[in-house]
Amino acid sequence: MGYNKGDIYEHTIFLILQTKKILSKDSTRAGAGGGADIKFLHKSQECNLEVKLDLKADYGQKMLKWNDEELWSWCKTDSVTEFYTSLDLLNKINRKKIVPNRFTIPKKQITTADKQKDQQVFEDSIDIDINALYDFYANKNCYYIQVGGYGFYHLQQDILSLGTPQFICQMRLRLRAKTIHSQPVYNYGFYAVLKVLKTRDAPQKSKYDLEEKDSRSFPPIMP
Numbered sequence: 001m002g003y004n005k006g007d008i009y010e011h012t013i014f015l016i017l018q019t020k021k022i023l024s025k026d027s028t029r030a031g032a033g034g035g036a037d038i039k040f041l042h043k044s045q046e047c048n049l050e051v052k053l054d055l056k057a058d059y060g061q062k063m064l065k066w067n068d069e070e071l072w073s074w075c076k077t078d079s080v081t082e083f084y085t086s087l088d089l090l091n092k093i094n095r096k097k098i099v100p101n102r103f104t105i106p107k108k109q110i111t112t113a114d115k116q117k118d119q120q121v122f123e124d125s126i127d128i129d130i131n132a133l134y135d136f137y138a139n140k141n142c143y144y145i146q147v148g149g150y151g152f153y154h155l156q157q158d159i160l161s162l163g164t165p166q167f168i169c170q171m172r173l174r175l176r177a178k179t180i181h182s183q184p185v186y187n188y189g190f191y192a193v194l195k196v197l198k199t200r201d202a203p204q205k206s207k208y209d210l211e212e213k214d215s216r217s218f219p220p221i222m223p
Contacts, residue, residue: 009053009148010037016210022223042160042221048142054149055202059133059171059194060084064093066103066190083136084192087128089173098122100190102177107186115185119177122190128171133194151206152219162219165206170197 017023017040024039024046037051052059060080066072071094074081084090098121101114134156137143143159145167146152153167173194181187196202209216 006053006057010051013049013051013146013210014038020218020221022221040221041223042162044223045160047144047160048140050137050142050145050155052145052147055147055169055196057147057196059196061191061193064190064192066098066100072098072190079136079140083132083139084173087126087132087173089126089192092126093175096121100177102186102188102190108184110186112185115177115188118188118190122175122177124175126173128173128194130168130171133171146210147203148211149205149213150203151209151213151216153203153206153208160221162208162221164208164219165204167203169203171195172197 014023014027017038022040022042024041027039038049039046040049041047060083062078062081062084063075064072065075072090074085074090100118100122101110102118105114137145138156143155143157144152144164145155147167152164154162154164155167158164158166171194173192176191176193177188178191179188205214205216207216208219210218212218
């Protein structure tokens with residue numbers, strides 16, 4: 001399977017750090033895994049870096065499942081789903097008492113109307129305090145982020161004293177009943193995903209950028 005645009009961008013940043021000789025030894029890209037995307041070195045100290053293609057990028061899309069005993073739960077648990085659970089997301093969904101057609105009607109009998117009903121009752125959004133995102137990354141020992149078109153920032157704190165601006169924005173947790181493939185009609189799933197709200201309180205562009213675009217400088221990272 002080929003890379004998506006986010007993977008390609010992450011690989012681009014990986015190669016930049018490699019060329020600058022500040023890539024951590026034996027560092028590999030995390031890809032879709034739960035770890036930090038890339039590790040870089042500053043004064044021989046290894047640091048985790050989150051990499052996002054742009055402000056539209058997902059911050060941890062995770063799939064949910066349903067049955068009549070457990071109600072809504074995660075298809076697979078990891079650090080991201082633990083973060084969502086810490087925001088009381090599962091309880092909020094279960095309090096809505098949604099009984100999805102996708103898990104209660106034989107899949108070959110599901111109609112477009114059944115799918116649309118699931119989308120109507122499941123889809124929702126919740127504003128998230130940016131400090132919750134900082135805490136999530138701090139728990140992963142990740143304090144820096146590179147965002148395509150915006151540059152290089154710190155998250156909870158600038159632990160390396162690089163003089164980076166903080167990544168400040170409004171976040172929203174979205175619930176979606178999302179099409180996986182257009183056919184057959186039952187091929188859709190239920191997801192939670194964290195997004196940046198670009199229309200309100202979008203982050204200011206950083207003065208630093210690993211790509212050094214639009215006259216932004218490379219951050220003062222030294223191996």
